[in-house]
Amino acid sequence: MNALLKSATVVDSKSDFHNQTVDILIEKSRITKISKRISNPNNYKEVKLANLHVSSGWFDSSVSFGEPGFEERETISNGLKTAANSGFTAIALNPNTQPVLDSYADITFVKSKADGAATSLLPIGALTKNSEGTDLAELYDMGNAGAVAFYDYQKPIANPNLAKIALQYASNFNGLICSFPQETKISSLGVVNEHVNSTKLGLKGNPNLAEELQIIRDLFLLEYTEGKLHIPTISTAKSVELIREAKAKKLDVTCSVAIHNLILTDDTLKDFDTNFKVLPPLRTQKDCDALIEGLKDGTIDMVTSDHNPIDIENKKVEFDYAKYGTIGLESAFGALQTIFTTKQTIALLTKGKSRFGVSENSINVGETANLSLFNPDETYTFSISNISSKSKNSAFINKELKGLVYGIISNSKIIL
Structure with missing residues (x-):
């Protein structure tokens, strides 16, 4: 070329x-x-x-497509075209597919589907078999097949002993364990941030505490095992403090924040638009401000679009029954630039590569x-015309x- x-x-x-x-x-x-x-x-x-x-290529650490199993939401081929048109030269693909990506063959399959694409696809393998949270999946084999991390997408590791074993086992081959920050017994049936707006709207709340308890637990386990942990998509001010303290103790921990959690608050929920139903939920302006500060001081390591296409049948329903998720690749750059300078935005979009094994190039x-x-x-x-994803569930429309x-x-x- x-x-x-x-x-x-x-x-x-x-x-x-x-x-x-x-x-x-x-x-x-x-x-x-x-x-x-x-x-x-x-x-x-x-x-x-x-x-x-021009900048060095952008990287997104949390992208979902759907294929295999949910091709009506998105295919790997069109998803990678969307990523390329959105400026991303590499994306890490979540295993929330059907079947779940939990074996050597599954990782090999999605990699083969990305052959020849301009945007590199880095598969994330499921942490547990079928992402059911019971038994560890074939972590070592998936690593050999090219999995860059292990994560049950948006499913917390409920069993602390399983999390401990995963951290210990993966450390034998420098594997990266991802743990979604939510204590499900606390979050329960909550669908939005537990605050004034959840009460006004009559929607069940998911409190900050649910996220923070899980992070505290995982950081204790990390310190005990001396493993390697990534905490995806944190959303509260206290979470930033906890990770800042862990880094001061030299624990091997990184974290990310979804771009929509930086910019949008639970004030957007007043019209019950299910495009704003995301996990973790949109929080308050205080949380947004703390997350932005965490990015500026390096506590938060990277941003992600947390791109998650959901078909219209699972979004155009009552708020309680709608699936969580928003697409975000197409809006990532433009949204970040509403709160950061161009220099800061590019720095954020190019961070996180080394954590996920992506080579870092410069313009020289x-x-x-x-x-x-x-x-x-x-x-x-x-607007819709700016969206090339098969699913149109964007929180940034208009x-x-x-x-x-x-x-x-x-x-x-x-x-x-």
């Missing part, structure tokens, strides 16, 4: 050309020249786009071209976003 990017502003703190507007020559998928002006004697494909900015001569292309300045109202994504250059392909 050969290409010449014209007048591209580099946003990459690891690049010698950070904040400079340059031409970038790519030959055989490798950056061979970066300069103020580069001629095109070989008639390579030229990429000329308004206010073109000699590096493989792994780039996200975007215009950071254009504002627009996000929201004002800032910044358009042009596409990616990755895996020897240009997607614009």
Whole structure:
């Protein structure tokens, strides 16, 4: 793959050309020249786009598609096209499929479905067989097949001894255990944040305490086992404090936050729109502020779209019965830019790679071209027309976003 990017502003703190507007020559998928002006004697494909900015490729640590089993929600093929069009050069795929991805063969299958795609797919294997929380799945075998972590998507590990054994066992091969932060006996039948709005709306509440108790338990287990833990999608101010304290103790823990939990609060629930029914639930502005501060000081390691396509039959129902989840790939960049600078947004979208075994490239001569292309300045109202996912369950519909994504250059392909 050969290409010449014209007048591209580099946003990459690891690049010698950070904040400079340059031409970038790519030959055989490798950056061979970066300069103020580069001629095109070989008639390579030229990429000329308004206010073109480039960064190293973006990564999302929590993405669901549906295939196998829920192809009506999303397929791997269309999901990866959506990720590419949204600026992501790599995504970690959750195992919430049917059958659940809990064996060597399952991991091999989803990897094969992603062959040839511009966006790299990194499968996450189920932690327990069929994600039922009873017996550990084939962690070592799945790791050999290419699983980058082990997680029962949005299902807490109820049995603390099972969590302890998982952390101990995975440490033998440097495996990453993910534990969803929710104590189900506390959260019970709660469907929204337990606060003033849950009372006003007559909806059962899921309190902050349910998340924080589980995190405290998991951090104690982590300290005991000296394992390797990732806590996905935290949502409360206290959770940030707990993880900050754990990191001060040098525990091997990372965490993420879903972009919608940074920006949206439970005030959006007044119309009972099920696109806002997510897990963990949307909390209060106080929690949002603490999460944003946690990202700025490094307590929270990465953001995620927590992209979860849900078919209309499971969203256009009463709030209590609707499935949890919102899509988020298409809106991720524009939403983040409503609360962060472009430099901060790109830093967040490129973090978390090493934790999930993704190589980290910079925009320098000699590096493989792994780039996200975007215009950071254009504002627009996000609508159905901006969605390329099969499912349209976005919490950001009709929201004002800032910044358009042009596409990616990755895996020897240009997607614009």
